[in-house]
Amino acid sequence: MTGEEIFADTIARDQRVEPRDWMPDGYRQTLIRQIAQHAHSEIIGMQPEGEWITRAPSLRRKAILLAKVQDEAGHGLYLYSAAETLGADRGDLTQRLIEGRQKYSSIFNYPTLSFADVGVIGWLVDGAAICNQVPLCRSSFGPYARAMIRICKEESFHQRQGYELLMTMMGGTPEQRDMVQDAVDRWWWPSLMMFGPPDADSPNSARSMAWKIKRHSNDELRQRFVDMSVPQAEALGVTLPDPELRWNAEREHYDFGTPDWSELQRVITGDGPLNRQRIARRRQADSDGAWVREAAAAYAEKQRSAGNGSGR
């Protein structure tokens, strides 16, 4: 069999493609783009919540938030590791992010105005991420699927800590309950947009599904997320800001309104509330750390030429 036939056969039999296997150039490029975008989202995703670490209301909440944000850094690194198996270089990918040549999830361009936002991000944003990511654990590219398995194991903690935080606030003062409702009102629609544009406007989806990189369409996953979230909102005692939201007994799914796709388009193309700030922050961190990376490399080189230590 030729490489091409082996590839087609591997996909058809639902087996995994591994880094050194022959693969179509389009498959490789699609994966690099998707994995890089996913990695960038994890890295940029540290910023909205990171802003609350120093302002967390208790040591317990601070420790939890610190662990959660550290996990997101880890997720970014697992994914850059997977991208590198395809011949990408993580330094280059970071450069592309900073220069705006690669994207990250639009959700992280919204501000975190109160501590309730930390809870709502855990509940809805990590919840939407879980919906997206669980099927990716069966993605056809082995290193990506394995990274997703690690990530999904950790996401459950993220969602539960957020929901618990919100339950605590809902048991507090009327002002605290208002903060939760306000955060839900602001994050609900952007969370629905995390699944991407409607299927009809998502031209590359079909190819990704044929290659089994993706397993479900954007609209399927969005519906799944709505169905999961409605009873959780009821249990919490908050209202989801969608007058069209109601159970459809015939479909056995919730009907829901249409997100403002022009807003998604604006945020994706760089005009969201905080796009510039998020990228500027990432660029700053990269340049602030440059001397440390260079010093460590120089030290390792010196150890190596002296023929001692842990260098080679």
Added chain:
Amino acid sequence: MSDGIRHEWPLFEVFVRAKRGLNHVHVGSLRAADHGMALQHARDLYTRRNEGVSIWVVRSDDVVASDPDDKAAYFEPSADKVYRHPTYYAIPESVPHI
């Protein structure tokens, strides 16, 4: 990929022993300036929840791997040697413990 990239730190492959009695298993890779830093980063990255009791790190460019194109030449010769498997041998049911 594209040229002119500063490879600031080399790539290391990470192997973790989940618990005593098990082999070290490959879990992913990371970048570090040297082996000591690679171990430190591997601990922070791959064992935040008691996933391991021991870590190996290996420079990725030190790994020598078989070529997928040689898969047939490498692995197919064993496919027709069924006599290497115990089930190849018919033993009467009446013979115990064999």
